Amino acid sequence: MQTRLDLARIQAARPLIDPIFLDTPLYRCEALEPALGCAVSIKLETANPVRSFKGRGTEVVAGGLAGQAAVCASAGNLGQALAWSARGRGLDVTVVASRYATPAKLARIRALGARLELVDGDHELARERAAAIARHDGIRLVEDSLDVETCEGAATIGLELVGTPFDAVLIALGGGALATGVGHVVKTLASGTEVICVQPLGAPAMTRSWHERRVVTTDTTDTIADGVAGRRPIPEVLADLLQVADDAVLVRESSIIAGMRLLFEHAGLVVEPSAALGIAALLEDPGRFAGKHVVTIVCGGNADPAAFRRWVA
Structure with missing residues (x-):
């Protein structure tokens, strides 16, 4: 698998990272499962000083x-x-x-x-x-995602995931650092696990690019998930993504909001919209994941308080 990322460098990155960002909680959240129809584990990347991965x-x-x-x-x-x-x-x-x-x-x-x-x-x-x-x-x-250090730092999340067997990992897709980083590790060390990237319908550039296998840009974005609202995918990052992602899907704004609400009501988590993309994907295609065990990376918790109250009310 030829990408810009290197497993040895990813492993060597762990000692360079303040331990406060490492070994974040990974747990099965059974309270979510009746609403989603599958076993769901959460990788929680918000419990740190900057509340994101x-x-x-x-x-x-x-x-x-x-x-x-x-x-x-x-x-x-x-x-x-x-x-x-x-x-x-x-x-x-x-x-x-x-x-x-x-x-x-x-x-x-x-x-x-x-x-x-x-x-x-x-x-x-x-x-x-x-x-x-x-x-x-x-x-x-x-430059986030273009600088390989940002991808390989994010990839250390993958090292913490591969010890547990999952059928699929759901990853928010924006610039691509998280998806290419975690995807590289998962496909190297747990190749049977599906890597599924999730992006809003209102910011689809990277997902469209993945499907068409070429850079596709958009003139505007229209999504509450500001953390993934890019319009111009980086060619080098797309090339990496094409090697590690099994699928890239788009989800509606209403599903993102419903995902935020579920994470708040059933997991006690205050998350920003980008962090609910994985849950949104489960809501939109329950048949695909029925009977499977999936993990979703809750990647950020920097929501605007007033907006969050409106979304989850």
């Missing part, structure tokens, strides 16, 4: 910066994670984000000490601005 990758990135300043574009979670990893190492970090990003995420980026620049546009415009800053200032541009 992104800290695994930014720890690997920051460990290699050697005092160098850095800039990234972020919908919120990567920015928080990079700010956290940089603060502990005394590094200067700038985060570029859309001014329409989730306010709670922006507030945490500031609180963690990063310089925050807002743009009047979506995440793709933030990516362009971050690249311009890196060129102008001569600093490191951290």
Whole structure:
């Protein structure tokens, strides 16, 4: 299996990552099962200082910066994670984000000490601005999913999954770091487990690209799942995804909201929309998963409080 990722590097990444991000809870959530019609286990990536899986990758990135300043574009979670990893190492970090990003995420980026620049546009415009800053200032541009460290940091989740037999793992699909990272490990060490990526109908670029085996871009996105709302897939990441994913599916907004509600009511979890994509996939195609044991990665918990209350009410 030829991808940019390397199992030996992934295994070597674990000691580079603050233990606070590692060995996150993995448990069967029987309370969810009557509503979903299959055995469901949760891999909980929200119980850490940045409330998402992104800290695994930014720890690997920051460990290699050697005092160098850095800039990234972020919908919120990567920015928080990079700010956290940089603060502990005394590094200067700038985060570029859309001014329409989730306010709670922006507030945490500031609180963690990063310089925050807002743009009047979506995440793709933030990516362009971050690249311009890196060129102008001569600093490191951290590009989520394109930088293999972000994928291999996320892939350490896969190392923690493969000791338990599952029929399928459901992974939120955005830029692709989580899906390619976990997918690489699962397909290397537990090849019989299906790797199924899940994306909103309102942000389908990477899923369409996977199905057509070429980069497909979209002009806009329309989803509450801001963490996966990219419009321009990265060719190198798509190439990796094509090697490790068994399927990529799209789900409706109503199913994402229903998934958030189920996780709150039956698992006591406050999650952002991207983290409910796996549950949404189970709701939309119960026959596919009937009688199987699946694991879904609950990848982030940085929901806007007011919006969350509206969604789960």
